[in-house]
Amino acid sequence: MSGSLWLKPPTTTAPLPAVPRPPAPPPSAAPGTAVDPLDELAARLDAFVAAAVHPDEIAALLESDGMTDDHIRLTYGRNDSFALAEDLYARVERCHPAPPPETADGPAWSEGLGGCLVRGLVFALPGLAYVLAGPLLAGPQGRYGLPAGTVPLLAGAVTGWVWNQALSHRAYTWLGLGDRAAAARALLTGAPAGALAGTAVALAAARDGELPAAVFAAGQSLYLAAATVLLVLGRERALLATLLPLAGALPALRWDLPDPLRAALPALSLTAACLVAARALRPGLARGAAGRGGPPLAASVPYGLFGLGSGVLVLHAGLGDTLATGTGAVIALTLSMGPAEWLLHRFRGAGLTRLRTLTTAREFRRAVTGTLVLCLGGYLTVLLALTLGAALLWPGTPWPTPDRLPVLLLIGTVLWLGLLLQAFGAVTTAAAVCLLAAAAQTLEPAAGPLAAGGAAAVLAVLSRVLLVRPTAHRP
Template sequence: MSGSLWLKPGTTGDSLPTIPRQRTTTAGTGAPASTAAPAGRRGSVEYAPDPLDDLVVRLGALAAVAVHPDEIAAILESDGMTDDHIRLTYGRADSFALAEDLYARTERRHPEPEAPAAGPWHTGLAGCLLRGLVFALPGLAYVLGAPVLAAGPGRYGLPPGSVPLFAGAVTGWVWNQALAHRAYSWLGLGDRRAAVRALQTGAPAGALAGAAVAVAAAGPGEGPAALFGAGQAVYLAAATVLLVLGRERALLAALLPLAGAVPAVRHDLPEPLRIALLLLSLAATAAFAGLSLRAGRAGGRGGGRGGPPFAASLPYGLFGLGSGLLVLGVGADAVIALSLSMGPAEWLLHRFRGASLTRLRLLTTAYEFRRAVTGMLARCLGGYLALLLALTVTAGALWPGAAAVSAGRIVALLLVGAVLWLGLLLQAFGAVSSAAVVCLLAAVAQALAPAAGPVAAGLAAAVLCVLTCVLLVRPTAHRF
């Protein structure tokens, strides 16, 4: 092999070669004893420098805060050290043996955790509640549009107009999840103008795709539902732009006309008023999105670098597809509860991430870290499910025509909520592919056998819980 040194792989019984560490010299001359020292004369002993000492100096700061030797092994491997290089240079079998020596030689120096700084993992509850509100308010649009949608026939045992609406909504979820990931990736690279360009190109394309799918899925007599689905596609694209660029307040202002649906829950409103409120909110959302994109072009720095690969955004779109299909099977009132819960869910995700980083700086052993992370995970998931339960009971009492809030239905909804929260947590730690596969399999099982939906959601929640525990109890999962 050109340019490399071939070493015979060691066997179980092999021992490492002895590395000479000393030589005897004649006092005052520095000549080797074998050639210069007279017989019987005592010489001085000089030790060759141990290359591990230099490595301790170079990596001492990182090794001092490690809670397990595997963290140091990961650093060594990321530094490009192969096992062959380690055997030749440091006389250790592999990166793990070298990491254990570094861990043993370095004194633990875990700094006291600083006060949480303003950053992506220390966000306020008010901001997350605002996002939850803007996630839920679009549900009022369906209250306003209910008389229009009910004009057409129902298909596949679904309410009238449901097929084009569901088809357009699922298309929008898949597209906009992937688009949001790509734009957020550009923002993470510090290139806001590139993120704006991605939104400028992707948002109109997503709106067009969602509208086309809604129109194509419409059957005879479902023209009004197709038009509503096209408006829904435009809204999803514009809302994605505003949420990615941090314009939640502008989106809330655009959704305020939908508050006119509150009296429509109990009383009939004139159809022209219903349509006017829907169009006003849709136009305001699209206008605010356009203004935000125009302002974003002037901020940040330009491109000049290779962006994130398109394939990296695909799992996020598939996760949006799986989670969206699961949510569609739980009923309208449950969808409202899940939408409202997304704000507190996001805050709990930030809280878990920030607390885990604090524990990583504070704790000194891997066992303590595993126990702390497991406890935080149980508390955050339990808190989210408790909140979701309260929102479900409230939505069931207020939503017109809601199904009875039975114990079995609540259990099914909580299982879907657990799948969503754990999937979002894995997504935040980069394990989105696993979450997407689990959600898609559960959604397919629910579509094929609706009666088995709770079982599929329960199995998916169990699998995601195991994956979360296996991944997040490792300290290295929190260093990226």
């Protein structure tokens, strides 16, 4: 399983093109009469008001501009910002920007499909290291009925997920501010700290006979740090190249390999990833790369908590009733992250297109709801196909049972909707729901289907309520 599973960049979009309409002429009044202040305001905000799908968008702009209700009553004779926004919406003719032109290969949102598929492979390939190292970690039955060494491995992985999710958010925030050197500096200080934290937790969780697993967990933590650096800085293909030695695990699925070769292939891949990451971080060594204060550290905490909740849910899906029954679930969930990311971009692109082409809030709500259903349905279809494919192709993986397959699809629903809400800024809500579901399943494993189903229902309702508002889709 790849600990870089949840390193998702914030969904970004280019600004809307200018509304293709001439500027509104300044209002004029008959001699001896004063110009209506509302006409002046309508002329000043003409382009924005013309592109609005709902008066609430205009009200949000007025409030962000510092207009209080007292000022609105004194200046414009309206009770509040909402009444003023409705008047402006009624006065200005609707005029939306044209959709962006399609490229020769299709619409603009399809351009990132190849990159998202590469990320899906990058998320999944590290799992081959477990195939290679499995015999080296073999030992007596571990705690909680798990195979030997499972506890330190899982402890180190979860620590890495939490730390690196928060770190990637902070670095992406710097990138969004246009300061790549500061992003590199944040990664230069945060990634090694995350590797040390994961190693320390794995060593603390190890018991007698689990030292080999703790050593492997240390390498796992170091890889997660390097992968975080390369994914955040957009070096997916370089990371993919460093993972090529793990292809040596494919013969190990059928034949026994010498122990030195089993150890050398993951070590070679880990070394290559660390060297490539170190090279990518060189801008962070420049003087002044630390930049100004930057985003507050507390802003990244919800992203780490989302990584914790979603990671624990995946662990429950992966452990299953036996390790074998869970292997296919982990493979499917990991590989599905590439298509999931593309569908997130697809949803965002469709929302922006609807803003440009629809003229009423009702039409917008209906269109966005349909797109949400289609994108979620597309992701679950991909997840189902990958689950069945893993059962067919991965040795030792049984066919998914009717009682576990719905739970896997519910967990997939939680993950995709959580990532969607995170992309639209509702990460605290998504993290809270995932943490509650993960805690319920940890305290009472038999409640897994109920916890996953409840979390999926809550996130579906929240997504429908929050994302049908036009203001949620404004760049």
